[in-house]
Amino acid sequence: MSSAHVNDGRVIGKRMLRKEDARLLTGRGTFVDDVVLPGMLHVAFVRSPIARGRIRSIDISSARDLPGVLAVLTPNDLDPFNVKLLSFFFTPAMSVPVPLLARDRVAYVGDPVAMVVAQDRYIAEDAAALVIVDYEEEDPVVTIADAKRAPPVHPGMESNVAAVMGIEKDDDLEEALTNAPYLLTRTVRHQRLSQSPMETRGVLATKQGDELLVYVTCQSPHLVARYLALALDKPHLSVRVIAKDVGGAFGLKNHPWREEMSVIVGSMLLGSPLKWIEDRWENLVAANQAREQEMTVRVAFDGSGKLLAAHSDYSLNNGAYPQGAEANIAVHMFIWAAYKMPQLGFFTRGWHTNTVGNGAYRGPWGMESLARETMLDIAARELSIDPIEIRRRNLITKADQPCTTPMGLPLEDITPAECLDKLLEVIDVSAFRAGQAAARKQGKYLGLGIAVYIEPTGAAGQMAPMTGELAHLRIEPTGKVTALMSTHSQGHGTESTMAQVIADQLGVAYEDVTVFEGDSSRGGFGPGAAGSRQGVIGGGACRRAAALLKEKVKRVAAHILDADPESITVENGVVIVAGAESKTRSLRQIAEIAYGEPARLPPDTESGLEAQYRYDPPPVTFTSAAHACIVEIDADTGFVKIKRWLSCEDCGTIINPAVVEGQIAGGLAQAIGAVLLEEAGYDSRGNPLAVTYKDYLLPAISDVPDFEYVHACTPSKSEGGFRGVGEGGAIIGPPTLVNAIADALSPFGEVPLELPLTPTRILELIERRPLTGKTEAATTATSAPATPMTAQAGAAQAAANATLSSPAATMTSASHAHSAVIGGCWNMVLATPVGPQKIIGRFNTEGDVLKGVLESDQGSQSFAGTIAGNRLKWEMKVTEPMPITLKYDLTVEGNKLSGKVKMGLFGSANLTGERA
Amino acid sequence: MSEHKIELTINGRRQQATVEGRKTLCDFLRVDTGCTGVHVGCEHGVCGACTVIIDGLAVRSCLMLAVQTDGCAVTTVEGLAAPDGALHPVQQALRDEHGVQCGFCTPGVVMTLAALTDGPKRPDADTLLDAMSGHICRCTGYQGIRRAACKLASKTGAEKP
Structure with missing residues (x-):
C-alpha cells in the first residue's frame, strides 16, 4: 500500500503507513536502555539459586571491595523506605507485604537478595558473583497440587490460598448437572508461559531535587507515575515517568515490580542515576510469568446439544509474589457469555508456590475460551452433532439481544453467530471434509478447528485504573496539529491510529498531525495498553476533542472572515467558506491570528486553538470473532503443520486495517506458541527449566502461516464505533488450533487438553503408548514438599481457626x-x-x-x-x-x-x- | 583485565577504541559508539535482534567480541538509510508491508535482509524466508516481514516459487 491517501478526505479505514516506523526502522527509536544520564551507575542483582529457604547470612565484603563497585545494597538499606508494592488496581498486592529484596527468606529461584551498584554492568555482575549468601534450603512447593497440601509458602498466611471465590458445590446446580441427559467433564491444563517481550524489563531512575525522574519500559507512564506516588508515599515528591519506545510488553510491564522499585529506591538512597536492564536469563527466571492454570469443567446438555448448566473449578498458580493475588474471576465471567447458558456456577482459587509470581499476559482470562471451545467439540463428537451446528444451537444471536448473562453481563450488540456465518462464507467445510476423508485413506491426517468467542474491550469506569482516556489537541500557530495523549504504544502504533482519527475529524492531512505520548507530564492519566482499550477510548477522546477544536476554528474563522459559522468547512488543512472562494484561508493563517492577534477574535473568546476532552465510553465494548484453522499432522513425527488460518473478527469501525490485522496476527502467533512450543516449566526442586531462548521456544516465521482476514465491522455504541482488538488472537487462537489438532487425530482417540501439545504428546496418542516418563515439572506427587504429618497439622490449625470465629x-x-x-x-x-x-x-x-x-x-x-x-x-x-x-x-x-x-x-x- | 586497541570502520567512519577483551561487540557498539539501534534481545544468538553487517556478512553482535572487529567494516542499522533520509529498500519494504510493531527486533531483521539483498546477489524468497527463521519477532506474527521478504526477493531476482 502506498501513502498517497492524503487528499481524498478520509484516512480512517485506510492502511496508512505508521509514523513510528521511520525512527524504528533506522535505529533511531529511544528505548530505556538507549537513555544515558551523566553519572549513571549500573545495577546487577544477586539472586537466590534455591526455591525456598532461610538466609543464614550475607557477606558483601568481597563484592564491596571490588574496584568499580560503589555499593552493595541489602534489605537493611531499602526497607527504611517502606515501599508498599501494589497490584494493578492500586490495592495491596498480597495479604502479606511483598519485599523489595528478600529479607530472611527466599521464595523462588531468582528471588533478588542483594543489589550491586557499579560503574558498569560487567563489574556489577562480577561483584554480584562475589556476594556470599549462606542458605538453609527447605523443600519447595512447586505445583498447584503441591500448594493444596503443603504448609504455607509465606509465614503468616494460613494456607497457600492466595485468593478464592465462588461455590464448590451448589445444590440446585448439582441437581441440574446430575439430572441432565448428557454431562461432559474434562480437566484442561494450561502450561506456564513467559510473556517474552523482545525488550526485557528495564529502568533508569534519578532524583533531581523533589522530582523523581524515571525512564522505564512500561505500558503507561501515567499509570506508573501514579503507582510510584502511591507505593513510595513520600511528601514533597513529584514523579515523572518517561517511556518513549517500548519493545513489547503483553501485560508484563503493567506496573513496576520488585527489581524496578529496588532500583528506584536505590537511586534515591545513593543520590545517583541508576540503570538496570534485565538480561534474558533474568527475564525468563525472575520476571513474573503467566497462565499456569487448570480447570475442571462440568457442562450439561440436553439430547439435542443445547446447553443446560455448567460448573467450572479453576486454579491458578500465583507463584510466590504475584503482581496481585488473584483467582482470575474473569475466566468465569466470560466462559459462557456468548452462549445461551441457563445456569452456571464456579469455584476459583489462586495458589501460592515457590515459583516466580504470576503476572498479566495478553488475554489473561483466555482459559475460558480454551476450555469452552475444546469441550464443545468433544461434546459434538460424542453427541454426533456437527461442531458448527452445536455452536449455532447455543450462540446468542442478534435476535436474542438485549439480554443479560447469568453472571450479570448486559449484552446488546455482540455478533459471534454473525462472525461464524461470515467465516463459513470463506471456507468450504464440506469440500474440506471430503478432502480429509480421502487424505486419511493415504495416511495423511488433516484437521479443521473452529472456535467462537466474545471479548470485553475498552473497559472503563468500574475499576480504579480503568479510566477514560484524554486527548489534548492544538492547532499550532504553524497550522500543524499536535496531540498530547494518555495512550501509549508498545508496538500498537497509537501515534498513527490516533493521528488518523484526528486528521479525519479535524479536516487536516495525516502528515500534519503529530501525536506525543510516552511521558506522564503530557496528556493525563490513562492505564495505557491494558484490556484492548486504546482504540476504543483513545479514539473516542480524539474524536470528541477534535470536534470541540473544529467548532472553535469555525467560530474564529467566521468572525475573522465575516461569514456564517455554518458555511465554514475545513478540508485538508484549508478553511473554506461556502460560496465565497476569496475567503479561503489556510489553517495557519487562522491560527496565527488566533494566537497572535486576540483583538480580532470574537468577544469573550480565549486566544489560541486548543481543546481537550476526556472520553468515558460505555463500561464495556464487546468484540466478537470466529476463527478457523486447518492443520496437517505427520503421524510419524507428531509435527503439526498449519496450512490455513482464517479470522473473522468484528472490531467495529476499523481505524487502520493493517494495525488491526497486526494485532490479530501477533496474538495468533502467541497462541501458536502456547499450543505447540512454549513452556516455562520447573523441576521438582523449583528450578526453572527454560532459562534461555534455546529452551523457551518462541514461534519463528516458519511456525506461523499467512493469516486470512474477514472484517465484520459492526459499529459499537462507543464514540466512533470502535471496538478493541488487542488481545483477541491470543484468546481465540489456542482453542482454534487445539480443535484442529483434535479433529485431525480423531481416528486415534481424544487429544488430552494439556498444553503444549508437543510432538511427543501427539505421538503418545497416535502410538497409544507413553513415550516419556512424565517430566518432573508435571509430576504432582513429588516427595519433597510437605510430609503428610505437616499437612495434617496445617489442616488442624485451619480447623481450629474456623472454630474460634464460629x-x-x-x-x-x-x-x-x-x-x-x-x-x-x-x-x-x-x-x-x-x-x-x-x-x-x-x-x-x-x-x-x-x-x-x-x-x-x-x-x-x-x-x-x-x-x-x-x-x-x-x-x-x-x-x-x-x-x-x-x-x-x-x-x-x-x-x-x-x-x-x-x-x-x-x-x-x-x-x-x-x-x- | 586485558585492554586492546582496535581500529575499525563503523557506518563508513573510521574509529579507534580501547576495549576490554571480554566486551561483546553489541555492548561496544551501543555504549562506546552510540549505535543504540543495535538491540540486545537474548545474548545467546537466538533472537537475531543484535544483527549487524561485518565485511558484508550478517553477524550476531552478541556472539562476537569487540576486539575481533579490529580492521573490519561494521554496518549497523543507523548506517543504511541515505544521508537525505531516504530509506534503504529493505527498510522501505518493511515499512510498506507493515512489518514493524514495537520495533525492537526490527534492526536485526533489517540487517539480515540487507546483507542478503545488497549488491549483486539474487536470493530467492525461500532463501530470505529461511534466513528470517533466525529472527524472533514477538509482535507481528511475521506477516509483514514475510511479505517484505517476498517483495525483496522478487525485486532482486527469482520470483517466489
Whole structure:
C-alpha cells in the first residue's frame, strides 16, 4: 500500500503507513536502555539459586571491595523506605507485604537478595558473583497440587490460598448437572508461559531535587507515575515517568515490580542515576510469568446439544509474589457469555508456590475460551452433532439481544453467530471434509478447528485504573496539529491510529498531525495498553476533542472572515467558506491570528486553538470473532503443520486495517506458541527449566502461516464505533488450533487438553503408548514438599481457626453482650478478591430488629435486618459492578465483630470489624 | 583485565577504541559508539535482534567480541538509510508491508535482509524466508516481514516459487 491517501478526505479505514516506523526502522527509536544520564551507575542483582529457604547470612565484603563497585545494597538499606508494592488496581498486592529484596527468606529461584551498584554492568555482575549468601534450603512447593497440601509458602498466611471465590458445590446446580441427559467433564491444563517481550524489563531512575525522574519500559507512564506516588508515599515528591519506545510488553510491564522499585529506591538512597536492564536469563527466571492454570469443567446438555448448566473449578498458580493475588474471576465471567447458558456456577482459587509470581499476559482470562471451545467439540463428537451446528444451537444471536448473562453481563450488540456465518462464507467445510476423508485413506491426517468467542474491550469506569482516556489537541500557530495523549504504544502504533482519527475529524492531512505520548507530564492519566482499550477510548477522546477544536476554528474563522459559522468547512488543512472562494484561508493563517492577534477574535473568546476532552465510553465494548484453522499432522513425527488460518473478527469501525490485522496476527502467533512450543516449566526442586531462548521456544516465521482476514465491522455504541482488538488472537487462537489438532487425530482417540501439545504428546496418542516418563515439572506427587504429618497439622490449625470465629464458640461470651454493644459505629474491613475494602457501619437496634447504614468509598446504603443473640443478619442489593444480593452474617463479641458476606455467584468474603 | 586497541570502520567512519577483551561487540557498539539501534534481545544468538553487517556478512553482535572487529567494516542499522533520509529498500519494504510493531527486533531483521539483498546477489524468497527463521519477532506474527521478504526477493531476482 502506498501513502498517497492524503487528499481524498478520509484516512480512517485506510492502511496508512505508521509514523513510528521511520525512527524504528533506522535505529533511531529511544528505548530505556538507549537513555544515558551523566553519572549513571549500573545495577546487577544477586539472586537466590534455591526455591525456598532461610538466609543464614550475607557477606558483601568481597563484592564491596571490588574496584568499580560503589555499593552493595541489602534489605537493611531499602526497607527504611517502606515501599508498599501494589497490584494493578492500586490495592495491596498480597495479604502479606511483598519485599523489595528478600529479607530472611527466599521464595523462588531468582528471588533478588542483594543489589550491586557499579560503574558498569560487567563489574556489577562480577561483584554480584562475589556476594556470599549462606542458605538453609527447605523443600519447595512447586505445583498447584503441591500448594493444596503443603504448609504455607509465606509465614503468616494460613494456607497457600492466595485468593478464592465462588461455590464448590451448589445444590440446585448439582441437581441440574446430575439430572441432565448428557454431562461432559474434562480437566484442561494450561502450561506456564513467559510473556517474552523482545525488550526485557528495564529502568533508569534519578532524583533531581523533589522530582523523581524515571525512564522505564512500561505500558503507561501515567499509570506508573501514579503507582510510584502511591507505593513510595513520600511528601514533597513529584514523579515523572518517561517511556518513549517500548519493545513489547503483553501485560508484563503493567506496573513496576520488585527489581524496578529496588532500583528506584536505590537511586534515591545513593543520590545517583541508576540503570538496570534485565538480561534474558533474568527475564525468563525472575520476571513474573503467566497462565499456569487448570480447570475442571462440568457442562450439561440436553439430547439435542443445547446447553443446560455448567460448573467450572479453576486454579491458578500465583507463584510466590504475584503482581496481585488473584483467582482470575474473569475466566468465569466470560466462559459462557456468548452462549445461551441457563445456569452456571464456579469455584476459583489462586495458589501460592515457590515459583516466580504470576503476572498479566495478553488475554489473561483466555482459559475460558480454551476450555469452552475444546469441550464443545468433544461434546459434538460424542453427541454426533456437527461442531458448527452445536455452536449455532447455543450462540446468542442478534435476535436474542438485549439480554443479560447469568453472571450479570448486559449484552446488546455482540455478533459471534454473525462472525461464524461470515467465516463459513470463506471456507468450504464440506469440500474440506471430503478432502480429509480421502487424505486419511493415504495416511495423511488433516484437521479443521473452529472456535467462537466474545471479548470485553475498552473497559472503563468500574475499576480504579480503568479510566477514560484524554486527548489534548492544538492547532499550532504553524497550522500543524499536535496531540498530547494518555495512550501509549508498545508496538500498537497509537501515534498513527490516533493521528488518523484526528486528521479525519479535524479536516487536516495525516502528515500534519503529530501525536506525543510516552511521558506522564503530557496528556493525563490513562492505564495505557491494558484490556484492548486504546482504540476504543483513545479514539473516542480524539474524536470528541477534535470536534470541540473544529467548532472553535469555525467560530474564529467566521468572525475573522465575516461569514456564517455554518458555511465554514475545513478540508485538508484549508478553511473554506461556502460560496465565497476569496475567503479561503489556510489553517495557519487562522491560527496565527488566533494566537497572535486576540483583538480580532470574537468577544469573550480565549486566544489560541486548543481543546481537550476526556472520553468515558460505555463500561464495556464487546468484540466478537470466529476463527478457523486447518492443520496437517505427520503421524510419524507428531509435527503439526498449519496450512490455513482464517479470522473473522468484528472490531467495529476499523481505524487502520493493517494495525488491526497486526494485532490479530501477533496474538495468533502467541497462541501458536502456547499450543505447540512454549513452556516455562520447573523441576521438582523449583528450578526453572527454560532459562534461555534455546529452551523457551518462541514461534519463528516458519511456525506461523499467512493469516486470512474477514472484517465484520459492526459499529459499537462507543464514540466512533470502535471496538478493541488487542488481545483477541491470543484468546481465540489456542482453542482454534487445539480443535484442529483434535479433529485431525480423531481416528486415534481424544487429544488430552494439556498444553503444549508437543510432538511427543501427539505421538503418545497416535502410538497409544507413553513415550516419556512424565517430566518432573508435571509430576504432582513429588516427595519433597510437605510430609503428610505437616499437612495434617496445617489442616488442624485451619480447623481450629474456623472454630474460634464460629458463632457457637463465641456464644457464651456474647450472651451478656447483646443489644447494648451492637448499636453504634463500627470500622469494618471486607476482604474482597480485589483487596480489602474499608466500610463504616452505623447500627441501631430496636428489639430484634437491626437497622443501619454502610458507608464506603462507593457511597452509603441503608439496610434492615435481624438480631439473634449476638448474631446479625441482613441483605443488601447492589447494582455495581453488577446486580447482586449481598447476605451479611456477622457475630459481635465485645468490641469486635466478624463473619461472612455471601456475594451471590462470587462466593463468600470474610468481614472483620472493631467498634469505632 | 586485558585492554586492546582496535581500529575499525563503523557506518563508513573510521574509529579507534580501547576495549576490554571480554566486551561483546553489541555492548561496544551501543555504549562506546552510540549505535543504540543495535538491540540486545537474548545474548545467546537466538533472537537475531543484535544483527549487524561485518565485511558484508550478517553477524550476531552478541556472539562476537569487540576486539575481533579490529580492521573490519561494521554496518549497523543507523548506517543504511541515505544521508537525505531516504530509506534503504529493505527498510522501505518493511515499512510498506507493515512489518514493524514495537520495533525492537526490527534492526536485526533489517540487517539480515540487507546483507542478503545488497549488491549483486539474487536470493530467492525461500532463501530470505529461511534466513528470517533466525529472527524472533514477538509482535507481528511475521506477516509483514514475510511479505517484505517476498517483495525483496522478487525485486532482486527469482520470483517466489
